[in-house]
Amino acid sequence: MKPPHMGDIGGRFRRFRSRLGGSAEPEADDVWKAIQLARHAERPYPLDYIARLMPDFEELHGDRLQGDDHAIVAGIGRYHGRPTVVIGQQKGRDAEERVFRNFAMSGPGGYRKAMRVMELAEKLRAPVVTLIDTPGAFAGAQAEINGQGGAIAQSMQTMMRLRVPSIAVIVGEGSSGGALALGVADRVVMLENSTYSVISPEGASAILWRDAGKAQLAAAAFKPTAANCYRWGVADAVVPEPEGGAHTDHDEAARLLDGYLSRTLRNLIAIPDADRVRQRRDRFRRLGAYRELPTGGTAIVVGVDDPRPAPGS
Amino acid sequence: MKPPHMGDIGGRFRRFRSRLGGSAEPEADDVWKAIQLARHAERPYPLDYIARLMPDFEELHGDRLQGDDHAIVAGIGRYHGRPTVVIGQQKGRDAEERVFRNFAMSGPGGYRKAMRVMELAEKLRAPVVTLIDTPGAFAGAQAEINGQGGAIAQSMQTMMRLRVPSIAVIVGEGSSGGALALGVADRVVMLENSTYSVISPEGASAILWRDAGKAQLAAAAFKPTAANCYRWGVADAVVPEPEGGAHTDHDEAARLLDGYLSRTLRNLIAIPDADRVRQRRDRFRRLGAYRELPTGGTAIVVGVDDPRPAPGS
Amino acid sequence: MARRQIHVSIDRLRGQRDEPAPRPQKLPSDDRACPTCASTFRAEEMRHNLNVCAACGYHWPVGGRERVAQLSDDGAYDELWTELRAADPLRFVDIQPYPRRVEAAEAKGTTEALVCADARIGGRPCVIAVMDFSFLGGSMGSVVGEKFARACERAADRGVPLVTVSASGGARMQEGVLALMQMAKTIVGFEVLRDAGVPVIVVLAHPTTGGVWASFASVGDVTYAEPGALIAFSGPRVIEQTTREKLPEDFGRAESQLSNGHVDAVVDRRELSGRIGRLLGILEQPPPATASLAMSLAQNGTERAARMAQALPSIPRRLRQRVLGGEPPADGGPR
Amino acid sequence: MARRQIHVSIDRLRGQRDEPAPRPQKLPSDDRACPTCASTFRAEEMRHNLNVCAACGYHWPVGGRERVAQLSDDGAYDELWTELRAADPLRFVDIQPYPRRVEAAEAKGTTEALVCADARIGGRPCVIAVMDFSFLGGSMGSVVGEKFARACERAADRGVPLVTVSASGGARMQEGVLALMQMAKTIVGFEVLRDAGVPVIVVLAHPTTGGVWASFASVGDVTYAEPGALIAFSGPRVIEQTTREKLPEDFGRAESQLSNGHVDAVVDRRELSGRIGRLLGILEQPPPATASLAMSLAQNGTERAARMAQALPSIPRRLRQRVLGGEPPADGGPR
Numbered sequence A, B: 001m002k003p004p005h006m007g008d009i010g011g012r013f014r015r016f017r018s019r020l021g022g023s024a025e026p027e028a029d030d031v032w033k034a035i036q037l038a039r040h041a042e043r044p045y046p047l048d049y050i051a052r053l054m055p056d057f058e059e060l061h062g063d064r065l066q067g068d069d070h071a072i073v074a075g076i077g078r079y080h081g082r083p084t085v086v087i088g089q090q091k092g093r094d095a096e097e098r099v100f101r102n103f104a105m106s107g108p109g110g111y112r113k114a115m116r117v118m119e120l121a122e123k124l125r126a127p128v129v130t131l132i133d134t135p136g137a138f139a140g141a142q143a144e145i146n147g148q149g150g151a152i153a154q155s156m157q158t159m160m161r162l163r164v165p166s167i168a169v170i171v172g173e174g175s176s177g178g179a180l181a182l183g184v185a186d187r188v189v190m191l192e193n194s195t196y197s198v199i200s201p202e203g204a205s206a207i208l209w210r211d212a213g214k215a216q217l218a219a220a221a222f223k224p225t226a227a228n229c230y231r232w233g234v235a236d237a238v239v240p241e242p243e244g245g246a247h248t249d250h251d252e253a254a255r256l257l258d259g260y261l262s263r264t265l266r267n268l269i270a271i272p273d274a275d276r277v278r279q280r281r282d283r284f285r286r287l288g289a290y291r292e293l294p295t296g297g298t299a300i301v302v303g304v305d306d307p308r309p310a311p312g313s
Numbered sequence C, D: 001m002a003r004r005q006i007h008v009s010i011d012r013l014r015g016q017r018d019e020p021a022p023r024p025q026k027l028p029s030d031d032r033a034c035p036t037c038a039s040t041f042r043a044e045e046m047r048h049n050l051n052v053c054a055a056c057g058y059h060w061p062v063g064g065r066e067r068v069a070q071l072s073d074d075g076a077y078d079e080l081w082t083e084l085r086a087a088d089p090l091r092f093v094d095i096q097p098y099p100r101r102v103e104a105a106e107a108k109g110t111t112e113a114l115v116c117a118d119a120r121i122g123g124r125p126c127v128i129a130v131m132d133f134s135f136l137g138g139s140m141g142s143v144v145g146e147k148f149a150r151a152c153e154r155a156a157d158r159g160v161p162l163v164t165v166s167a168s169g170g171a172r173m174q175e176g177v178l179a180l181m182q183m184a185k186t187i188v189g190f191e192v193l194r195d196a197g198v199p200v201i202v203v204l205a206h207p208t209t210g211g212v213w214a215s216f217a218s219v220g221d222v223t224y225a226e227p228g229a230l231i232a233f234s235g236p237r238v239i240e241q242t243t244r245e246k247l248p249e250d251f252g253r254a255e256s257q258l259s260n261g262h263v264d265a266v267v268d269r270r271e272l273s274g275r276i277g278r279l280l281g282i283l284e285q286p287p288p289a290t291a292s293l294a295m296s297l298a299q300n301g302t303e304r305a306a307r308m309a310q311a312l313p314s315i316p317r318r319l320r321q322r323v324l325g326g327e328p329p330a331d332g333g334p335r
């Protein structure tokens, strides 16, 4: 069996429309800059957005099983006149808080806390907003014993089944299954300088280049920027940040996010539940890029360069 | 506020109809004999019934959280031509197995295993049969930390919501919330010599008489026999055991249970799901006995002496 | 339905918590000593400080009606279902007959171990159901179960939240297996609230153990606990007897159960009413837009689906075919 | 849809397991030494014993098609969707370009890391989806996700069970975030199976790690694992690097994951086909009685409710009022 010729594939990808004004082929430096901004020490974290978007917010604690994972904050707040559930991955601002939050790398208990709060959303018919910012789920022995894999899968299942509207926002660094566990929403949106990737550049460097020092090279290979994720259909919209990045002005960053969230939630609420669930499934069913070989002839690429709806909800 | 006179209450309870041929006021000795039979070392346990009722049975393991509680066995078997989920509390037959099974006193993981298997039943539209035989849920530090209370409550919630038919069978000793956790079914049925009580006689003796040696007295006070539970509406039917007790003939005991189960499941399956769920709720909503004082006049007793449907499904 | 308008004026001492109360003079008649810090308080002071030690924050038990008054705006509430009283289905006698125990408990003025009421918290109407540990150890018998279920149904019918405070040693043993069944009855109540989308806030007071913790108390939408409250299925003494483990001092206490993941927050009693009022504000449903309401009625909910299915036989046969599938009618065409 | 009829005759050696195979003569060309007990076997022996060491039970990896053949009755199956091949959406280059890696892997005869097929196990038709660790470490990229979703949809459409065997290092990094998305795609597939009430049996082979364990592999209806299989989100090496813990030898292995509650049974490969066949017999739905089917169609399922609601606009206005509620029409009476 002769492997099909793959040389013509690249050409198709060069035809990507550049909807966001950027080049279809961002420079490696730009990618690295986005990664730096996504991880900026002064970048707003979920609780910073929550404080600005919903002054009345009740944080809920505990997975109702065996603990309270501080890497994930979850609760219910009043947002534009209705109860709204928010779940976020919270990095720490200073050294002490970083340890307390485990650098936003949660164990299974964090996802189980998220699921129990999603159940509350379901009961109260409250929309769910997730704020994603994690280098990945925690790699630890106890996390494995307590079912890190199953917790991530079940979190995806829970989000896939929600009959209430949901929006996932990548606010910082969205890495690996630990990010996707909270990312199965009706709309997935990325802040301008956020990143979304299958693995952190450092992890990829160690595994693919067998060299811990190739993170910048890995970043350039993964191109995990918001603009690229939008092109690939992984993000439905890109929300602008203040000039220079979200860290320069938390209030303005929250205001820009608020614009997207409030408008999109309003639109989503108007969709009948069953339709919304079906559309959500269809959204994730479609994602991917592969070739479909006809019985003979040239390959057809299916996936990322399909026509897509305009940005915004 | 003068407390109402309670002397006339006893009279109403003396009017209990004795549907099962026994005296409405069983002798203390009879109660104790039932307790001894319910705990007989040779009494059939869930796996004994399962082996006879469903030769094709797949035991499932684990709560998908952190362990596999051996006090509860759960699985799916072929029963009268359809997949049927069975969950049972399993005492050990010999000293070693008793320790392995923790004397059928499960921790939260046991109930969570039960719940995950109930979810499978729900997906496959398989009926659920529970076989109850426990001195109670385990009293241990780790069980508390892992949410023994919440696990029991959630198990009740899960059973209350099942859209598939369910039957709970008290096959031996049904004590406290640890038993009820698996007892929220469409039909609750007791084997002739089984018992169902809020607490074990030994526990009651220690707490109420402040004397560990008053178990027999406590048993007589609680009267937790099948016949009494039937009268109180707590059991919907009493399934006869072989002459002398189920331990004398496991095959015959299984055959007698099979008769009830197969007929009742057939009847339950014919009821539309929504009706069945409503009826199940109504069943547990009704249980209890209290007085309702009119603005002046004699007390009306509500509850246990209400007219009840005939035994059988 | 017997109701009684009760007005109790409560000075919550909000904002005064930081100033320690002046050391009270010993009054032999009604003073109480704090078991933690040994400060003594007069009954009036105790009541004013919601039965919390002004010096160290120790929480004493609170009676059912007093608790309802503490939670309600201006201490005003309408008590519900005081006509429900314990029966004696087992003619139960331990070291004394059950009716005698009930009589003694009722003689103190409380009718049962659960007090239910209509009230407002933070301006928002709600149904309140509070357990009273002073009535037979707050044990859950048939009256508690019935009142609790009614409270849930009332909250669901009116679309107002349920606020419940637990304080109980567990099931009322003197009612035997019927007491056990009340656990399931409270779960039915919560199912009704769930269908109605009505929130329930559970406050765990000291102690919340046994069948109460193993039923409604552990499955609230939002769960607060009072500082130091023991929250357990099996209490530390029973566990130490069963397993010969030596348990730490804080085992099963509210603060431990928060880190065990079973509680959302430990809330000081003096903050409780304000905190609940704020939470009810968050949870309040927006007024439904007519169009989207109609849409959600048409598209959501199996309840409605079942009703639609029941209505189907009266829908013309041709349409029924279209909806339910199956063979088209032989006499196709407009009816 | 390209399909290929493949017949492979496999002698399962059923019942012969107890007799240890005669010590094989060393044949330098294709013999293999067991890493556990150092017994050596010829390729023919290996194939006959399903790549399990006849002496100690060590399980070697199995290729995708070989595994499908092992599971299928008489080794017969129809492979599905071989026309789906990897694309290179990121034009990804690490130490070599992604297309070069794919070419090399395809050159060995496998088209992708997931082999799907129609087959029968124990006489019962099913859809089989097996990962192939030899194709780029069994990594899950877009082709794996697409084939897996199709396998679920096919099983649901036909009402036959899905049997899937995982063996994967996780997501295919060279497809970047699109590979990550395949995790969610497999979850969509399982949702379709759930709606259809179709069972899915997951077999965890060595290794099942990363995004595969964190998606479909951990949420099967019944989950078997092969002896010694590593099952983990993060592998032991990563954990030791991250936390500097020293992990026990059996960490994350099938046997540990059974006692951790994540696996239903550890099943020897030589038992697997028989065990699955028996399980499919248990799970088979009874033929629906026509009456009760109609009843359940009318009463159950939100799917149907949604369809009914969509059909409503074409139901006469008067009837719609009756079903949906609201004001009766002003011009009441028959239409």
Ligand SMILES: [Zn+2]
Pocket (backbone or CB within 6 Å): C034, C035, C036, C037, C038, C039, C053, C054, C055, C056, C057, C058
């Ligand atoms: Zn004090």
Ligand SMILES: [Zn+2]
Pocket (backbone or CB within 6 Å): D034, D035, D036, D037, D038, D039, D053, D054, D055, D056, D057, D058
């Ligand atoms: Zn070997």
